[in-house]
Amino acid sequence: MDLHELQQIARRERERRRRIRIHCCTSLGCHASNAIEIKRRLEEAVIAAGLEGEIEVAGVGCMGFCGHGPMVEIDPENILYEYVSPDDAPSIVASIHGGACTAGRGDKNHPFFARQYPIVRKNGGKIDPERIEEYIAAGGYRSLYRAINEMTPAEVIDEITRSGLRGRGGAGYPTGLKWATVAKSRGDRRFVVCNGDEGDPGAFMDRSVLESDPHLVLEGMSIAAYAVGADQGYVYVRGEYPLAIERLQKAINQAKKHSLLGSQIFDSALDFRVDIRVGAGAFVCGEETALIASIEGGRGQPRPRPPYPAESGLWGKPTLINNVETFANIASIIERGSAWYSGIGTESSRGTKVFALTGKICNTGLVEVPMGMTLREIVEGLGGGAPDGGTVKAVQTGGPSGGCIPASLFDTPVDYESLAKVGSIMGSGGMVVMDEATNMVELAKFYMEFCMDESCGKCIPCRVGTVQIYRLLEKITAGEATPADVDQLRALCQLVRDTSLCGLGQSAPNPVISTLKYFPEEYDALIKP
Amino acid sequence: METSSVSPHMRDTSASINDNRLKILEATMKRNQYRPDALIEVLHKAQELFGFLSPTLLISVARSLHLPPSRVYGVATFYHFFSLAPQGEHTCTICLGTACYVRGANNLMVAAEGAIGVSAGKTTADGTFSLASARCLGACGIAPAVIVDGVVAGNVTPRDLSARLVALLASPSKDESRT
Amino acid sequence: MAAKTLKINGTMISAREGESILEAARDSGVSIPTLCHLDGLSDVGACRLCIVDVGGRLRPACTTAVAEGMDIQTNTEQLRAYRRQIVELLFAERGHVCAVCVASGHCELQNLAVSLGMDHVRYDYLAPTCTVDISHQRFGIDHNRCVLCTRCVRACDEVEGVHTWDISGRGTSARIISDLNQPWGDAESCTSCGKCLLACPTGALFQRGSTVAEMEHASGRIAVIVESRRVRG
Numbered sequence: 001m002d003l004h005e006l007q008q009i010a011r012r013e014r015e016r017r018r019r020i021r022i023h024c025c026t027s028l029g030c031h032a033s034n035a036i037e038i039k040r041r042l043e044e045a046v047i048a049a050g051l052e053g054e055i056e057v058a059g060v061g062c063m064g065f066c067g068h069g070p071m072v073e074i075d076p077e078n079i080l081y082e083y084v085s086p087d088d089a090p091s092i093v094a095s096i097h098g099g100a101c102t103a104g105r106g107d108k109n110h111p112f113f114a115r116q117y118p119i120v121r122k123n124g125g126k127i128d129p130e131r132i133e134e135y136i137a138a139g140g141y142r143s144l145y146r147a148i149n150e151m152t153p154a155e156v157i158d159e160i161t162r163s164g165l166r167g168r169g170g171a172g173y174p175t176g177l178k179w180a181t182v183a184k185s186r187g188d189r190r191f192v193v194c195n196g197d198e199g200d201p202g203a204f205m206d207r208s209v210l211e212s213d214p215h216l217v218l219e220g221m222s223i224a225a226y227a228v229g230a231d232q233g234y235v236y237v238r239g240e241y242p243l244a245i246e247r248l249q250k251a252i253n254q255a256k257k258h259s260l261l262g263s264q265i266f267d268s269a270l271d272f273r274v275d276i277r278v279g280a281g282a283f284v285c286g287e288e289t290a291l292i293a294s295i296e297g298g299r300g301q302p303r304p305r306p307p308y309p310a311e312s313g314l315w316g317k318p319t320l321i322n323n324v325e326t327f328a329n330i331a332s333i334i335e336r337g338s339a340w341y342s343g344i345g346t347e348s349s350r351g352t353k354v355f356a357l358t359g360k361i362c363n364t365g366l367v368e369v370p371m372g373m374t375l376r377e378i379v380e381g382l383g384g385g386a387p388d389g390g391t392v393k394a395v396q397t398g399g400p401s402g403g404c405i406p407a408s409l410f411d412t413p414v415d416y417e418s419l420a421k422v423g424s425i426m427g428s429g430g431m432v433v434m435d436e437a438t439n440m441v442e443l444a445k446f447y448m449e450f451c452m453d454e455s456c457g458k459c460i461p462c463r464v465g466t467v468q469i470y471r472l473l474e475k476i477t478a479g480e481a482t483p484a485d486v487d488q489l490r491a492l493c494q495l496v497r498d499t500s501l502c503g504l505g506q507s508a509p510n511p512v513i514s515t516l517k518y519f520p521e522e523y524d525a526l527i528k529p
Numbered sequence: 530m531e532t533s534s535v536s537p538h539m540r541d542t543s544a545s546i547n548d549n550r551l552k553i554l555e556a557t558m559k560r561n562q563y564r565p566d567a568l569i570e571v572l573h574k575a576q577e578l579f580g581f582l583s584p585t586l587l588i589s590v591a592r593s594l595h596l597p598p599s600r601v602y603g604v605a606t607f608y609h610f611f612s613l614a615p616q617g618e619h620t621c622t623i624c625l626g627t628a629c630y631v632r633g634a635n636n637l638m639v640a641a642e643g644a645i646g647v648s649a650g651k652t653t654a655d656g657t658f659s660l661a662s663a664r665c666l667g668a669c670g671i672a673p674a675v676i677v678d679g680v681v682a683g684n685v686t687p688r689d690l691s692a693r694l695v696a697l698l699a700s701p702s703k704d705e706s707r708t
Numbered sequence: 709m710a711a712k713t714l715k716i717n718g719t720m721i722s723a724r725e726g727e728s729i730l731e732a733a734r735d736s737g738v739s740i741p742t743l744c745h746l747d748g749l750s751d752v753g754a755c756r757l758c759i760v761d762v763g764g765r766l767r768p769a770c771t772t773a774v775a776e777g778m779d780i781q782t783n784t785e786q787l788r789a790y791r792r793q794i795v796e797l798l799f800a801e802r803g804h805v806c807a808v809c810v811a812s813g814h815c816e817l818q819n820l821a822v823s824l825g826m827d828h829v830r831y832d833y834l835a836p837t838c839t840v841d842i843s844h845q846r847f848g849i850d851h852n853r854c855v856l857c858t859r860c861v862r863a864c865d866e867v868e869g870v871h872t873w874d875i876s877g878r879g880t881s882a883r884i885i886s887d888l889n890q891p892w893g894d895a896e897s898c899t900s901c902g903k904c905l906l907a908c909p910t911g912a913l914f915q916r917g918s919t920v921a922e923m924e925h926a927s928g929r930i931a932v933i934v935e936s937r938r939v940r941g
Binding site for chain 2 (some may be wrong): 198295402
């Protein structure tokens with residue numbers, strides 16, 4: 001494979017295409033709402049109308065507006081249909097030549113779409129994730145070529161450092177610095193690991209990226225492998241995501257076939273292989289040392305850091321671990337330059353972030369916005385606020401490790417530091433919206449039950465502390481607790497936060513601490529004097 | 530176990546040395562060069578083939594991968610995907626992720642428990658139905674979501690789910706229909 | 709090997725490079741409470757009792773290596789409070805009844821409670837019903853007294869080289885298991901060497917036939933075995 005071949009694949013793909021493409025979303029949300037049948041009926045309708053020469057039907061990745069699915073889009077006419085049913089298929093095809101359409105018309109100028117800035121999701125809803133040709137036609141693997149042929153590994157790392165990209169998995173560690181550490185660490189072998197163990201309930205950005213654009217992630221990993229000197233990569237994907245695993249495996253096979261993975265990539269000295277590791281239902285495996293233990297085939301229990309995986313990771317070798325969304329940013333940074341990327345977002349948080357808007361919100365789905373947008377803009381502007389005339393009371397970011405932010409603080413800009421300041425975290429990007437009907441103490445209990453069940457059991461504060469916190473919350477919600485119990489609750493939260501072994505234990509009390517802080521009246525109402 | 534109405538959940542006990550599934554499992558281990566770090570991949574495969582991980586199966590995996598039995602057992606019980614007990618012929622998994630919770634997944638669980646007659650994590654005595662909960666399926670866009678016999682469904686109401694489960698319970702089992 | 713200079717409780721000390729804070733502190737006469745640590749075994753940093761304050765951040769002393777210029781506090785009011793809470797959580801987790809325990813008087817958990825001034829438990833007793841396995845000819849395991857420190861697992865794996873023991877499940881449902889969660893007496897891999905008994909900090913692993921307060925764990929012997937093996941090369 002060389003640049004010429006890459007360009008040829010892209011040209012052949014463009015020549016193959018019909019004038020009009022009907023994009024049919026086949027990601028999980030739409031998939032579960034009959035999208036495959038819709039796609040089949042659309043294909044039938046095209047043949048029935050004798051329009052095969054003009055129109056093609058393509059299964060594409062996630063368009064983002066999952067709450068209005070199944071979604072179908074006519075390209076390049078830019079017409080969107082929502083809540084599509086299989087019976088709408090003939091009229092959708094007929095509408096291209098002026099017929100009436102029975103499907104509901106979506107609005108591409110809706111703030112939900114108009115205010116997004118897609119980088120990670122640039123191909124979402126546009127290309128067929130199961131065909132590498134479409135990814136290449138969209139400019140894919142050009143950045144990998146460029147990195148290998150026009151840049152030294154140090155220059156690649158520099159470019160990532162200058163872009164200001166920070167880890168999208170939650171903690172926000174500077175990506176360039178992590179790459180530089182791995183590159184400098186001593187070891188006869190290095191590994192690149194993609195963390196796709198998206199365990200935060202209410203977060204599905206990584207699933208969507210893997211389902212919609214798996215090659216984007218593989219290209220980012222390959223560029224990283226070149227930069228840090230790794231020859232083997234692993235993508236750790238949750239077992240709950242069978243569709244993502246299937247598409248990623250197809251993408252790996254295609255990339256291997258086109259020599260974009262394997263030996264001597266682009267005729268260079270770079271050898272890089274990627275294998276999938278399927279998770280087996282343990283939230284803690286999202287923690288990087290637990291993830292390593294799991295890839296090694298063991299119980300997913302974290303170990304104390306340092307040493308950090310960048311120095312001693314998989315089998316004791318230097319290991320670069322980044323999350324799916326982080327890797328999905330890399331190709332664009334190499335393609336368009338660090339200056340372009342660092343011009344997006346805020347001073348400390350560059351670029352964009354994908355959020356999953358869920359819960360009591362009108363426009364459920366995925367949005368990618370520049371860092372620094374306020375919570376209000378996201379929840380009310382893009383998300384359309386609470387449905388059925390309800391009032392949004394709070395938004396929970398960061399899953400079980402995050403906190404609840406009350407509506408009164410919705411002018412907070414979404415960046416790593418600002419969210420930490422109000423007692424939450426960026427996390428992986430889940431935003432669960434609560435309205436007046438949500439009881440915040442019950443919600444805290446829900447999260448604590450989650451943490452208790454998911455505690456690996458290694459360290460005492462997390463293993464037993466979460467159980468005792470849960471019991472106290474049960475006592476409170478049953479109306480049997482006294483003020484002394486609340487003091488006990490606070491003290492336990494502090495212990496678990498300060499003394500647990502890993503980040504998951506340390507952040508487990510966050511939902512309790514943040515609800516105690518912002519919704520004390522809901523606790524008070526339940527306490528016996 | 531000699532009749533044709535053997536429930537699928539009892540399949541494992543009838544596994545013989547010449548069982549084709551054992552050959553497939555063997556091939557999976559061989560492909561992984563019997564490396565101990567392939568344990569989780571191998572357990573995934575074993576469960577896919579046999580429905581659950583029996584002691585015989587665990588011991589044979591331990592021997593092949595040169596792992597202590599306690600290590601294999603420790604891993605098999607750490608991960609919630611792995612089941613050491615037989616599963617029902619039908620399964621219903623209700624997502625209890627936050628988005629589904631906020632949209633009333635608890636009511637779905639109550640409805641399912643009512644329809645099937647067992648609590649989450651349990652299988653009916655006759656082995657026809659297993660009820661389970663999931664952490665988050667990532668199907669938050671269509672919350673609340675459930676998986677019935679491997680098919681994901683979104684925006685589910687308790688009434689729909691009850692009706693669906695009751696209908697499945699009333700339908701003849703796959704094995705009986707074959708005879 | 710380069711020496712590192714650091715401060716423990718305000719006193720300057722020097723330590724060997726690569727040494728843990730725990731070792732450096734002990735060398736200079738400062739004792740730090742431990743439970744999952746046992747000389748001769750690898751460290752896992754799990755019990756969190758040895759946490760110390762390193763320049764304002766809490767770190768486990770057993771798994772944190774010394775570094776030049778560290779300013780360490782080992783016994784602040786906050787640390788003592790946290791350690792008491794941790795021991796309390798352990799007492800509430802299973803059924804630790806000293807009055808009927810074979811290890812009473814020789815129990816590390818009991819000693820910790822005494823030295824940390826933990827005289828009552830403010831938490832709910834979780835009181836799970838745990839089994840007592842006396843299927844082995846000479847030894848027994850009472851899960852009610854187990855604190856999941858994994859010292860037996862490590863002694864069996866690292867010193868005896870067998871790995872009869874491991875842990876099943878997770879969270880508070882985690883249990884020490886032998887082989888395929890079989891009765892100990894049926895665990896074929898066990899060599900009956902008794903090193904797990906030496907390693908156990910409580911009365912969970914015991915010599916059959918011992919009565920109250922009779923069971924003394926000579927845990928120091930693990931370090932002797934490991935050290936003499938090292939010296940012999």
